[in-house]
Amino acid sequence: MLRTVVRARAPGVAMVKRAASSTAAASSKKVRASESAPAAAAPSPAAPSGQDHTAPEWVPRNAQLPTGALKLAPRDEAHVRLMIWNITSLKSSDTKGFMRYLRAEDPDVAVLSETKVNEKPSHAGIDTMYPYQYWGIGEKKGYAGIAVLSKIKPAQVQYGLPGFDDPSSRGRLLTVEFARTVVVGTYAVNAGDNLKTLETKNRWNAALEKHLASLPRDKDIVWCGDLNVVWDDRDLAGATKKWNKSAGYTQAECDAHRRVLATNDMCDAWRELHPDAIGHYTYYGWRGNCRARGAGWRIDSFIVSRKALPRVQSCEIRHDIYGASDHVPVVADMTGPL
Numbered sequence: 001m002l003r004t005v006v007r008a009r010a011p012g013v014a015m016v017k018r019a020a021s022s023t024a025a026a027s028s029k030k031v032r033a034s035e036s037a038p039a040a041a042a043p044s045p046a047a048p049s050g051q052d053h054t055a056p057e058w059v060p061r062n063a064q065l066p067t068g069a070l071k072l073a074p075r076d077e078a079h080v081r082l083m084i085w086n087i088t089s090l091k092s093s094d095t096k097g098f099m100r101y102l103r104a105e106d107p108d109v110a111v112l113s114e115t116k117v118n119e120k121p122s123h124a125g126i127d128t129m130y131p132y133q134y135w136g137i138g139e140k141k142g143y144a145g146i147a148v149l150s151k152i153k154p155a156q157v158q159y160g161l162p163g164f165d166d167p168s169s170r171g172r173l174l175t176v177e178f179a180r181t182v183v184v185g186t187y188a189v190n191a192g193d194n195l196k197t198l199e200t201k202n203r204w205n206a207a208l209e210k211h212l213a214s215l216p217r218d219k220d221i222v223w224c225g226d227l228n229v230v231w232d233d234r235d236l237a238g239a240t241k242k243w244n245k246s247a248g249y250t251q252a253e254c255d256a257h258r259r260v261l262a263t264n265d266m267c268d269a270w271r272e273l274h275p276d277a278i279g280h281y282t283y284y285g286w287r288g289n290c291r292a293r294g295a296g297w298r299i300d301s302f303i304v305s306r307k308a309l310p311r312v313q314s315c316e317i318r319h320d321i322y323g324a325s326d327h328v329p330v331v332a333d334m335t336g337p338l
Helices: 013-036 090-094 098-105 124-129 198-214 251-263 269-273 287-293 306-311
Strands: 079-086 109-113 132-136 146-150 156-159 173-177 181-187 220-226 266-268 300-305 312-317 330-335
Touching (some): 079 181, 090 098, 098 124, 109 181, 146 173, 220 306, 220 330, 251 266, 266 269, 300 306
Parallel strands (some): 079 109, 181 220
Antiparallel strands (some): 079 330, 109 146, 156 173, 173 181, 220 300, 266 300, 312 330
């Protein structure tokens, strides 16, 4: 009788082969996924250190401009004085001491942001002081606005930010070219409540970086005004809770700000002259008793080309000039001429 012999395979061989094959495939997929996955974002140098700050005790907590004569540091006659100030609204600040401060400071060039004017104003006080006035006005009435007032006649003036396709552009940036210096007066886009306009701010930063790079390299560049961004956690109160949640203190904005400066070889004049200062703010919101608590932001700045930094003899925040606006002025004295 013919017997059929069935040869049994060693148990587990096929299973081992299939398992090995599956492991290799999985490993291959992991390698491919690793190759295609974006690298994790590097930590930002602007990220909170964990040490939150408020304004030092000596910083004034006044809610209105001081009464009486405003005593300001004198300047060398060989210097030109530039002043930046977000006035919140020309109409509003005019009733709260705007001209009293402007006359006392008497800057050669004044950059005013958030003017909220709908047309070039007829203003007796300003007209007496400044023969050269340039008012950048956006399409939306009662919104934004930038002005450069000057005692010195510029060579040319450009309105708006090239490459930034937004109706507010003309009311946010003025490029005023003098013989030796280009002043870029700015009221930067705000990333908005709940960061709703962060994408617009990103587009603004990209256009701004290119615009600054396009300016004449043989001239000193002064980019100044309300920039709506801080350098790091020394420049705002309560940084830990605000990181990536509050406009002006997100990684996207802070890293872009640093990139704009690096690309154009520029630096923050105030920070260069006050490297160890903490809690020196230029803006205290009306709400939440911010001024009394010393809870503010340093978002108004003079950014200068690094080769121009030796010309900056001083850069100071006028801490006590509060009340005409929720911002205080910042002044810079430079060796002249402009």
